[in-house]
Amino acid sequence: MKAPVSSRWWLLFGIIIVIALIGTGGLVWFTMGQPGPTLAACPPACPYTFPQVPSVLAPESVEAEQIASLFWLIVGIAGVIFVLVEGVLIWTVLKFKNRPAEQALQIHGNTKLEIAWTAAPAVILVGVMGLTFRTMVDVRAPATSRSITVNAVAQQFWWAFRYPEYTTPDGSRAIVTASELVVPVNTVIEIKLESKDVEHGFWVPELFGKMDAIPGYLNQMKFTPTTVGTYYAGQCTQYCGTQHAQMRFAVKVVTQAEFDAWVASQLEPAVEPAAGSLAEAGKAAFLDARNGCIACHVIDGAGGVGLVGPNLTNVAERQFLAGGIIANTPDNLARWLASPQTVKPGNKMVLPTKLDQPTIDALVAYLETLN
């Protein structure tokens, strides 16, 4: 004679479930309400907000579409199995539920059943593995249509994008941007992924699967964007140091005509600041070795040798600065130059001296002309 499950146990079970739900919900609500360190200072240094929350379930490229389809197929298979197993379970519970004064039938194993429930999952898993391998091959298949190559270079704590095929007529300079990858729609974008220091991860959920940037090793991947517009949010996905979470980047998908115009404007030589202007003083400050800029940055046509920091040749054309964390406005630029370590603690821009306000104003005026 077996005792039925006591109602006290049901009560305890219910209480645990309710506490778990309230706890999780409360935690999510609490963390969502908390401003991060950058937000606390906002405004004026408001972080850049991407128009769209990243999602693998909103694919906007041929490859992301293939990955999402695979996901839904596996969810479908798992769903059918779930319904079958739970159905049989509920059916058994109801049909064979404990009735008073009844001796249960004693069964010791059933070879056919054992084989069946070992073989069936194995067959299903091998099938899922096959589908996965096929998708992995598909998303990495060599481009059969028009393609462009971009070197994506990761470093603590920002991304550089170099377009080796788009150079000035004399071939002396290729397009280089930071934190912002601009690509034409319906074109295969071949990414050559490198890292300058530690391991980083390259990922835009709407556009392609995750891939690591490994020092000393060239990883390759591709994506074919299908929708014009939005800045898709990218994020470093391998912990790489203090500012890993603020190592963001964006992909902007434009029409071919817009892309051509962008290329042309990126390759134009910098406009020389007018004599006696504030921008001219800024250029002098940039080139002044005491301020350190030229040790880490390059502005084509002006100077600089360093490759530690982003190429600033067309910095005014970018939507945001410092790994996609602050909008590119004159105010934010001034805050950045006044104290890069306050805006992004631990980043690799360490100034040899603190800049005074007139120098900052001049530098901002100069950097704003670089478009």
Ligand code: HEC
């Ligand atoms: C020790 C090297 C170093 C020095 C010196 C330095 N920078 Fe930087 N700079 C960096 C690095 C690294 C970053 C990227 C920081 C990040 O996002 O993590 C950066 C970012 C920037 C940015 C934002 C660019 C972008 O696209 O995100 C600007 C603008 C800038 N620096 C201007 C200057 C100016 C002007 C000076 C001189 C007063 C200067 N920097 C001196 C290393 C340096």
Ligand SMILES: [Cu+2]
């Ligand atoms: Cu990183």
